[in-house]
Amino acid sequence: MDRHRPRGMRTGTKDKGTDVNLTTSRMATVVLAVILWAHRLDAQAGAFPGRRVVAPAAFPAGRKPLVLVQYDMEGLSGQTDWRTQEYRFSFIAGQMYELVAKRGIKPIYPEIWAQGQALLAADVNAVVDGLFAAGAGAVDVIDKHGSGSPEVDLPPDKLDRRARHLLPKQVAEIKRSQHDAVVLVAQHVSTGTFGFSPHTGNPGTMIRMNGMSITETDLFTFTWGDLGFPVILVSGDDQLGIDVKNKTPWVEYVSVKQAVGPDSALLRPVADAHDDLRRGARRALENRAQWRVVTLKGPIDVTTCAIPPASMELLAGLPATEYRDGCLFFRSSTFDNAWRSTRTVINLAAASGYNWILLSTILEEPRGLELLDRINENVGKVWFETEKKRISR
Numbered sequence: 001m002d003r004h005r006p007r008g009m010r011t012g013t014k015d016k017g018t019d020v021n022l023t024t025s026r027m028a029t030v031v032l033a034v035i036l037w038a039h040r041l042d043a044q045a046g047a048f049p050g051r052r053v054v055a056p057a058a059f060p061a062g063r064k065p066l067v068l069v070q071y072d073m074e075g076l077s078g079q080t081d082w083r084t085q086e087y088r089f090s091f092i093a094g095q096m097y098e099l100v101a102k103r104g105i106k107p108i109y110p111e112i113w114a115q116g117q118a119l120l121a122a123d124v125n126a127v128v129d130g131l132f133a134a135g136a137g138a139v140d141v142i143d144k145h146g147s148g149s150p151e152v153d154l155p156p157d158k159l160d161r162r163a164r165h166l167l168p169k170q171v172a173e174i175k176r177s178q179h180d181a182v183v184l185v186a187q188h189v190s191t192g193t194f195g196f197s198p199h200t201g202n203p204g205t206m207i208r209m210n211g212m213s214i215t216e217t218d219l220f221t222f223t224w225g226d227l228g229f230p231v232i233l234v235s236g237d238d239q240l241g242i243d244v245k246n247k248t249p250w251v252e253y254v255s256v257k258q259a260v261g262p263d264s265a266l267l268r269p270v271a272d273a274h275d276d277l278r279r280g281a282r283r284a285l286e287n288r289a290q291w292r293v294v295t296l297k298g299p300i301d302v303t304t305c306a307i308p309p310a311s312m313e314l315l316a317g318l319p320a321t322e323y324r325d326g327c328l329f330f331r332s333s334t335f336d337n338a339w340r341s342t343r344t345v346i347n348l349a350a351a352s353g354y355n356w357i358l359l360s361t362i363l364e365e366p367r368g369l370e371l372l373d374r375i376n377e378n379v380g381k382v383w384f385e386t387e388k389k390r391i392s393r
């Protein structure tokens with residue numbers, strides 16, 4: 001099976017044939033056409049052909065803004081080595097986290113990982129400093145990276161003391177809270193795009209919604225937009241900067257490095273990048289008239305595709321979807337539903353594709369076949385033990 005044949009992503013796909021009910025689909029198309037026409041004047045530079053809605057953000061006068069800083073780790077200043085963003089095993093769709101935590105497994109490259117954490121702390125702290133200089137009332141920080149570490153990637157004791165690092169379990173709390181604006185630090189371009197560490201959700205998985213190519217930055221913009229929060233500042237490499245400026249020209253962008261390939265970048269002096277992050281944060285917070293809440297309204301036609309190391313092949317035949325040439329097409333009523341389904345699909349595509357590499361890697365080892373046989377025996381053991389327990393109940 002030629003699983004690793006690279007496949008291009010189709011462009012301009014209309015995602016037809018994904019509907020169970022064709023009449024509903026036609027009506028929806030007519031309604032969508034009317035809405036698109038109505039929103040034509042609102043469309044910003046034509047960057048989003050879909051039902052993207054851009055609205056000024058309301059900011060209550062008489063109090064200091066509360067800001068949420070969300071970080072990733074691929075768009076750090078001073079970073080050219082992808083190992084600075086990896087703790088361990090994060091490529092297996094997050095499945096190893098629990099085992100890493102339980103067994104106290106250490107990072108694969110401890111010194112390089114420590115460098116990555118220091119770079120991360122420095123970028124986030126520069127932003128936090130700029131936000132407070134511009135009069136922020138409070139700054140909360142959350143980890144949205146996924147290095148494979150059982151802990152948050154920015155050690156809370158390295159964070160500027162004026163800010164508060166929230167734990168993943170507090171994220172639900174954030175969704176009910178009253179933040180005024182969101183900052184996205186150290187972001188990256190999407191899978192299949194030129195830039196440093198290009199990926200969307202996972203290496204090899206890509207997403208289109210209503211015909212537009214979607215980056216993680218877009219996903220966060222819509223996610224926070226649904227909750228009424230505007231994204232006001234993004235940082236990352238020069239290539240993501242082009243995408244952000246094209247789609248959301250009102251958002252402050254700080255380019256901290258120049259991508260020269262998926263695994264290399266030309267660095268700016270780190271002190272200069274930090275000065276820009278500080279200044280960018282300050283400008284972003286002060287220019288409240290520029291704040292925009294961006295939402296993506298349904299129905300949303302989703303295309304998820306996989307290129308190696310991910311694979312979509314095992315997902316062909318899922319209900320309410322259509323599979324074609326390494327891509328899965330489906331329709332969702334809201335952005336929230338679209339993202340939930342997309343996340344499941346891209347994680348399965350990642351696990352499925354990486355499993356192929358896992359098996360091939362094991363077989364390259366001298367005792368690889370023996371190890372695979374043991375895995376097979378363990379599957380059998382779990383199988384029969386589970387069945388026996390069910391009977392004895």
Ligand SMILES: [Zn+2]
Nearest residue numbers: 072073074145
């Ligand atoms: Zn990341």
